[in-house]
Amino acid sequence: MPASKETKASPTMAEADIAIVRIAPETSFKNKAYEALKEAILKMDIYATPEPVMLDERALSERLGVSRTPIREAIAMLEQDGFVKTVPRRGIVVVRRTKTEIVDMIRAWAALESMAARLITTTARKKDITALRDFFKDFGADRRPEDHIEEYSKANIAFHQALISLSENQVLVDMTNDILLHVRGYRQLTIGRKDRTATSLPEHLGIIEALEARDTELAEKRARDHTLGLAAYVEAHGQELFT
Amino acid sequence: MPASKETKASPTMAEADIAIVRIAPETSFKNKAYEALKEAILKMDIYATPEPVMLDERALSERLGVSRTPIREAIAMLEQDGFVKTVPRRGIVVVRRTKTEIVDMIRAWAALESMAARLITTTARKKDITALRDFFKDFGADRRPEDHIEEYSKANIAFHQALISLSENQVLVDMTNDILLHVRGYRQLTIGRKDRTATSLPEHLGIIEALEARDTELAEKRARDHTLGLAAYVEAHGQELFT
DNA sequence: GTCAGGTTTTTGGCATGCCAAATACCAGAA
DNA sequence: TTCTGGTATTTGGCATGCCAAAAACCTGAC
Incomplete structure (x- = not known):
């Protein structure tokens, strides 16, 4: 069946004038x-x-x-x-990951994120740090995270990715995204987030505060401990699902 | 010329009896x-x-x-x-890495290694930690690292890899090795090691001491700062070699 | 000598087809 | 029914060959 010979994307762009960026490499x-x-x-x-x-x-x-x-x-x-x-x-x-591998990955994630936090305290702009609060602006005492798990979970991931991006260290960004891709899907992780939503939000805000205060050591510690907490949860509660 | 049709590894193992492991997957x-x-x-x-x-x-x-x-x-x-x-x-x-990319990688390395140090303080065996000293047993006041750069550099790499292995976190090990492969070869790194050999050895020993003392925070800090020092050196001295 | 225009060569992208190792199946003996 | 061979089938590994886009060349006009 592989043989769609219809000259894909015929370059019949006719009299298309300027603003041609490179047509389109048309990924392979x-x-x-x-x-x-x-x-x-x-x-x-x-x-x-x-x-x-x-x-x-x-x-x-x-x-x-x-x-x-x-x-x-x-x-x-x-x-x-x-x-x-x-x-x-x-x-x-x-490939199916074992609980141990997932825990190891989350710890590596904690390492990378705490380094990101460290770097952020010395280089990021105040407004960018403060903007991190926006991810949680829809949640609070009146609209608790635990009542909107799905939505909060999305905001959660987005927050972590935005945080790491602020480090302006592309290696940290790429490595963390890789880890998130592998870790996502592991059921216990979702459950973990659910059980931990109560403490999650305050911890996130705590990280942001430390970043704003440019307190390098504290920001690093809070970022690290927050994610290590998730690792500990998975290690303690996530039973092996099909070795 | 690709066509060596000589039935590689003919299964003529004749009357070879037991202990057949799997012959040999003969990687592709x-x-x-x-x-x-x-x-x-x-x-x-x-x-x-x-x-x-x-x-x-x-x-x-x-x-x-x-x-x-x-x-x-x-x-x-x-x-x-x-x-x-x-x-x-x-x-x-x-692919040729820019100085910025190398610095970013070294910082990620610092993050991973400091996490390894943290984990080691809680799980590694005393004897395994102490064994890390062996990598530098051939160096001291009488036989200074700076006089045997090449040899010291090898011991250096081996030490870092052994250290991370002690964390028993395969993800940390793999990610760090990846980084080392990319970073190796960047000339300024070698020069950096040379300029820094004087402080390098004491710092390594300091890390080992903190690990032995099971001082989690200190071990983490020393491991981190040691490698961040290298990153700072490269950032300050390594000029861009051919962008 | 320079340069436009056309031709040849180079280079990665793919489609095909065959091979051998494993596995799945099946029939016949016990 | 169960077990033993033996055969058909499945599956990844490779070798080939052709294509089109680019780049490298070449040639002849000015």
Whole structure:
């Protein structure tokens, strides 16, 4: 089926004049396949079934309408990311993380975020720090986080990502996002957030206050302890779901 | 020339009896190519020439004696690692890091290592911590590090890796090793180590002492500050070598 | 000598097809 | 029914070959 020979995106842009940016690199099938597969993997609930989730090159090839070559390259990339593992003559399996791995990842996340907090106290602009409060402006004593879990959870992630971005250290940003992608989906994490929403909001505000006060050590400590708290929760309550 | 059809590793193990482990998965050409290219890239001095270093699929294919397919898959993997970047109809270029990126990476390293130190104070065994001193047993007032840069530099890397391993957090270990691979080769780093050898040894010993004393906060601080010191050095002294 | 215009070469992107290792299946013996 | 071979099928690994976009060359006019 892979053979859509219809000269994709014919350069018939005719008399299109200026403002041509570069037309559009039209990302390769390899990259399209990579994005598509990655999204699919993140969307599925890996931990829902006991049996390992398998992928099939040929099936994916047909589904995506391209040959196996770009699919294989995309798989190789996903394997580098740690999302899948291809076993020689057996198949491609979507990697399932153990509780220990998730806890380790959350601790690494804590390390990166506390460093971000440290850096922020010395370089970020006051207004950008204060703007972090906006993520929680819809929550308070009258509208408690625990009553709007889903919404609060989104604000939560957005807050952490915005916080780390303020460090202006792209390496910290990228590494943390990687971790979040792997950690997301682990059921116990969501439950953990739910159980911890009560203390979560105050802790977040505490971090922001320390940042505003340019108190490097305190900001670092609060950021670290907040996320280590989540790690401790998962370690204590999250039972192994299908080793 | 990719076509060595000589049935590799013929299963003529004849009357070999027990103790058969699994013969040998004989890693794929894709993985062999990946390892070979990775090593080659790490070995070359990327920052030595002004012109970007380019790789050619076909040339590599001949050099390694395999077809382009596994080579391309290996390249895709290396691109995920951030070692190369393939530009559509231009070629594959070995990525060169800017000073800013190197500094950012070192700071991330500091974050991960200080977290490792923190964890070590609560879980590692006394003897394992003390064993860290062995990396520097050949150095002292009579045999100063600055007089044996090369050797001390190796001990230095080994120490940091051993330290992080003691955290028993594989994520920290893997992430740090990744960073070290990228940072290694940046000339200013070596120079930085040379200029800093005098203070380096005492700082290392200080970290070990804090770990032995199970002083979590102090160990974390010393580990962090030690590596942040290197980052500051590179930021201050490492000029941009070929942007 | 310079430069426009056209031709050849180079380079990554893909589609195909075949191979061998594993596995799934199936029939026949006990 | 159960177990043993043996065969068909499935699955990832690779080698090839062709395509189109770019870049490198070449050539002839001015």
